Amino acid sequence: MRGSMKMADYHGMWKELNIDLKTHDLLCDALPPLYEGIYLDQGNRPETMDYFNMVVAEVHGARIKELMDFKAKGNKVVGAFCIYVPEELVLAAGSQLVGLCAGSEFWVPPGEKVLPRNTCPLVKAGVGARISRTCPYFQSVDLIVGENTCDGKKKAWEILAEEAPMYVMDIPNVKSRSGMALWKSEVKSLSEKLEKLTGKTITSSNLKEAIEKVNAKRIALQKLNDLRKGDVVPISGKDALLVSEIAFYDDVDRFVEKVQVLTDECVERVQKGETPFNPGAKRIMVTGSPLVLPNWKLHHLVESTGNPVVVEENCTGTRYYEQTVDGSPSDLGGLMDNLASRYIENIHCACFTPNDGRLDDIVRLAKEYRVDGIIDYSLSFCTTYLTEGTKVRDRLKQEGIPVLSLETGYESGDEGQLKTRIEAFIETLE
Amino acid sequence: MRGSMKMADYHGMWKELNIDLKTHDLLCDALPPLYEGIYLDQGNRPETMDYFNMVVAEVHGARIKELMDFKAKGNKVVGAFCIYVPEELVLAAGSQLVGLCAGSEFWVPPGEKVLPRNTCPLVKAGVGARISRTCPYFQSVDLIVGENTCDGKKKAWEILAEEAPMYVMDIPNVKSRSGMALWKSEVKSLSEKLEKLTGKTITSSNLKEAIEKVNAKRIALQKLNDLRKGDVVPISGKDALLVSEIAFYDDVDRFVEKVQVLTDECVERVQKGETPFNPGAKRIMVTGSPLVLPNWKLHHLVESTGNPVVVEENCTGTRYYEQTVDGSPSDLGGLMDNLASRYIENIHCACFTPNDGRLDDIVRLAKEYRVDGIIDYSLSFCTTYLTEGTKVRDRLKQEGIPVLSLETGYESGDEGQLKTRIEAFIETLE
Incomplete structure (x- = not known):
């Protein structure tokens, strides 16, 4: 197409x-x-x-x-x-x-x-x-x-x-x-x-x-991304990332409608076994710094190897769409309280200390999306994610989940070297 | 000696x-x-x-x-x-x-x-x-x-x-x-x-x-450092820095006594015109990241050119000793309130936003210590001070005070290059 x-x-x-x-x-x-x-x-x-x-x-x-x-x-x-x-x-x-x-x-x-x-x-x-x-x-x-x-x-x-x-x-x-x-x-x-x-x-x-x-926007994204958990991955990580990135720019109602249409198509694709990936491809999670439009560098490098990114534990991924606000209170105070709670309690940015909730999320998502390996991605000089990387590696070692830590910016000069490291990492995955 | x-x-x-x-x-x-x-x-x-x-x-x-x-x-x-x-x-x-x-x-x-x-x-x-x-x-x-x-x-x-x-x-x-x-x-x-x-x-x-x-410790340091404001600078910036650094380690009462003895000697030295520096030497302020024991690199580089550092607007300088706590309340609550206020209200670390109080402090201290030029020093990768550097430079340009921005770590490899830049900066000072 x-x-x-x-x-x-x-x-x-x-x-x-x-x-x-x-x-x-x-x-x-x-x-x-x-x-x-x-x-x-x-x-x-x-x-x-x-x-x-x-x-x-x-x-x-x-x-x-x-x-x-x-x-x-x-x-x-x-x-x-x-x-x-x-x-x-x-x-x-x-x-x-x-x-x-x-x-x-x-x-x-x-x-x-x-x-x-x-x-x-x-x-x-x-x-x-x-x-x-x-x-x-x-x-x-x-x-x-x-x-x-x-x-x-x-x-x-x-x-x-x-x-x-x-x-x-x-x-x-x-x-x-x-x-x-x-x-x-x-x-x-x-x-x-x-x-x-x-x-x-x-x-x-x-x-x-x-x-x-x-909430409707977040639920629409949840439903789309849920389809990435299955054996037949109906949509590339690049496309799923793009949809999330566009969630920050588009008219909300239209976006929800278009995501629902895409999700319906993806449901059909799963039923028909249609996927951009070959059987046996390794399922990769990306975690770490946000990937904002048009930063498609990492996903492109990973998927150029023929293996899908199946989930993003970051601000342009699960942290954006997993939590909704409880809109049931009838009074403004109750709604404001729920709104404030939704934004801080269970969304685990590395700006917080301690931030063990993020480690738990990574492990949980690794199981839900059945990932074979994780790329812990930090933007260059992103101190919070870079430093939290030590704890991410320690926890994933305990859990027996392979992880590759990468630090890179928006420049293209290091793409060859990154691709080599990503390929080498994926080759080690069982 | x-x-x-x-x-x-x-x-x-x-x-x-x-x-x-x-x-x-x-x-x-x-x-x-x-x-x-x-x-x-x-x-x-x-x-x-x-x-x-x-x-x-x-x-x-x-x-x-x-x-x-x-x-x-x-x-x-x-x-x-x-x-x-x-x-x-x-x-x-x-x-x-x-x-x-x-x-x-x-x-x-x-x-x-x-x-x-x-x-x-x-x-x-x-x-x-x-x-x-x-x-x-x-x-x-x-x-x-x-x-x-x-x-x-x-x-x-x-x-x-x-x-x-x-x-x-x-x-x-x-x-x-x-x-x-x-x-x-x-x-x-x-x-x-x-x-x-x-x-x-x-x-x-x-x-x-x-x-x-x-308070006695801070006042002792104030009195010592006040002597750096005069024409005859009785103590090198390196020595004054060392005294401040030691304030973090030494027994408080003994430290106060020894600083008072040093101050008495410095008062005499001023009277006798005794100084490590030659007449006409340029008076330098250092502002920025903390200089903790034994980080003497910057002061040594500056003073090797024969020009004194006369004041440090940093956490091992004025920010440490300029403010005391009002200990007059007789109740614990009043003392705790004054203590909390002392630590945050008028001590301007770049961790705060906005932090215009620091810019005001730099300008005030430049006048009090009659400085000819300012070195805005950031430790390598010290994002808060490095970024605030833009505002420091803008403000000092408005005030007509020359400034040199330096970023360096603890390594010695860049000392030659830094010395050349410092010498070139000092040569431009009138």
């Missing part, structure tokens, strides 16, 4: 958004061949991935046009980088939440103008995308909600705040009683900030509706 | 402490020539630095013997890495607080066995000193109090906790109302932990006494 990557002409809109058109054109020219090589050249894909091909093709085009139309009606658009920013509050306040550009090497050099080279590429790319004016999401958001999940982000927001409308949620280091109290007050402060931004009051009614909407 | 670096034989005591004697001997052999080259070869030092020479010579010997004697009477010794751990509480509970080894390249390779190479040398050396069993402080403490001031430390404590008796204080990212509430509850929790460890209750009486004792 080959999709079209041709986009309509949006230069007028981009100019209005104060995009650096010349530099942005370089990016627009680079994405289609990248996507073609990594995605469209895959064999035996689900047909209904076509929608997601279109989303990628139009990620700086049609989707931005939608957001501009939404804004033209007096609505606000909010941007964020992290799954701890509660989308439910943004929706309840009548806004939309979008992810911000942070996944490409393209934005790393401008980020390095103001950030240390020894910063993770995600943070450098995020800041670089804004200061180079080559990300239409950054250019169109009314508010950016950052969060203190790591030193790199925490200190980068201070610099980004001089360029863009920033609001920062504090995240406690420890899920203690006072840490939880701090987090609850942060959730409350964000809701007040959003009310001020939009002029709309968050009520039990609109929050309940928003909770249902976002 | 030449002091003796010969130490008595403590092998029996070290053996009891389960020190790796063979490896530790290498360290003991390496320190005297290092100290001689950096410290004893200086010209025109204050005579009463002799006490501090002795402390360095006996830092793994006589001081450890004292601590062991103190422990033999049923007392406890507590170790820490950071100025946010309140020494007053430790003293009030009848214990002593000591710094832990983290300042030498010697301990970096063992640290790298369990920590990512991309970790700051201070954290790697701290963990490495413990797991290599070559630091008698680590071997003799009854409790180690860590703190969540950066990702590197926060995650390293999880690994260290498997090797040693760890307790971790959480530090908020933001000095907000809920951040302050969290910090106050952490101070309370530490006091309870210390009471449990020692069996001694912290009362208004013993806390008041401890506050006075630690």
Whole structure:
């Protein structure tokens, strides 16, 4: 299956958004061949991935046009980088939440103008995308909600705040009683900030509706990803990752519908035994740092060896979709409490200490998805995941599950060496 | 002046402490020539630095013997890495607080066995000193109090906790109302932990006494360092740094007495115009990451050019001694509140966001100490200080104060290159 990557002409809109058109054109020219090589050249894909091909093709085009139309009606658009920013509050306040550009090497050099080279590429790319004016999401958001999940982000927001409308949620280091109290007050402060931004009051009614909407998105992703547990893996890891990545950008209701269509097709594919992989392929879990659009490097390297990634224990994987919010309370206080709890209690980012819940999750998911081996992936200079790697390796050794630790950025220069290490690792799996 | 670096034989005591004697001997052999080259070869030092020479010579010997004697009477010794751990509480509970080894390249390779190479040398050396069993402080403490001031430390404590008796204080990212509430509850929790460890209750009486004792230490350091503000700089930056570093290890009352003796001598030296520096030498401020014993690299490089470091805006400088605790309340609650406030309100570590108070401090100190130029020093991979460097440079540009940013670790390999950069910077100063 080959999709079209041709986009309509949006230069007028981009100019209005104060995009650096010349530099942005370089990016627009680079994405289609990248996507073609990594995605469209895959064999035996689900047909209904076509929608997601279109989303990628139009990620700086049609989707931005939608957001501009939404804004033209007096609505606000909010941007964020992290799954701890509660989308439910943004929706309840009548806004939309979008992810911000942070996944490409393209934005790393401008980020390095103001950030240390020894910063993770995600943070450098995020800041670089804004200061180079080559990300239409950054250019169109009314508010950016950052969060203190790591030193790199925490200190980068201070610099980004001089360029863009920033609001920062504090995240406690420890899920203690006072840490939880701090987090609850942060959730409350964000809701007040959003009310001020939009002029709309968050009520039990609109929050309940928003909770249902976002729960539906997470449940749709759960159902799709559940199909990766079986013998017949109906969808590549690359495609499943792409769907999760797009969850951060797309209109929620449409996204849910399209994921359901894809899931229906995948159910049929399982019944027919249709899979992109050969029998006996090794089942790989990826755990660690987030993989944000268009960071497909690791999945592409793994699946180029003919073996599927079957699950991602990360912020663009299980941590995003496994937990839902209990929307049963009828009062705002009860809903806010459940919302705050959902975001912190059982989602185990390496920013927390201790973080043994993540080790338990990895072991549980390894069984559920019947993985043969695990790749513990850290973005370069991502101190929290790199350091937690020692505990991950110790625990997996105890459990008898093979693990390969990799640290890499967005650059392509180390792909040959990484592929050799991945192949060598997979050869050792029984 | 030449002091003796010969130490008595403590092998029996070290053996009891389960020190790796063979490896530790290498360290003991390496320190005297290092100290001689950096410290004893200086010209025109204050005579009463002799006490501090002795402390360095006996830092793994006589001081450890004292601590062991103190422990033999049923007392406890507590170790820490950071100025946010309140020494007053430790003293009030009848214990002593000591710094832990983290300042030498010697301990970096063992640290790298369990920590990512991309970790700051201070954290790697701290963990490495413990797991290599070559630091008698680590071997003799009854409790180690860590703190969540950066990702590197926060995650390293999880690994260290498997090797040693760890307790971790959480530090908020933001000095907000809920951040302050969290910090106050952490101070309370530490006091309870210390009471449990020692069996001694912290009362208004013993806390008041401890506050006075630690205030006396900070005031003694203030008075000494005040003398560096004048035209005649009576003490080298290296010596002043050493005194501050030793503040973390020495018996408090004795240390205060010896600093007072040194200060008296320095007052006389100023009157007589005695200084290690030539007229017209450029006055340098060092700001940034902490410089812990025996990390004398930067000061040695700067002062080898004949120009004095006159002030350190860091955790082994002004942040350690500028603030005292208001010990006037008669009730425990009032004292605890003042203690908690002292530690967080006006001490501006880059772990906080925002941290504009540090920029104000740098500018204020530059005026008070009449500096000609500032070196913004970051330990390698120290994300918080490296990133805050952008704001430091921006602010100093506004203020018209020249700044040189340097990132380096404990290794000696880059000293030639650093010296060239420092010399070039100083040549530009008017």
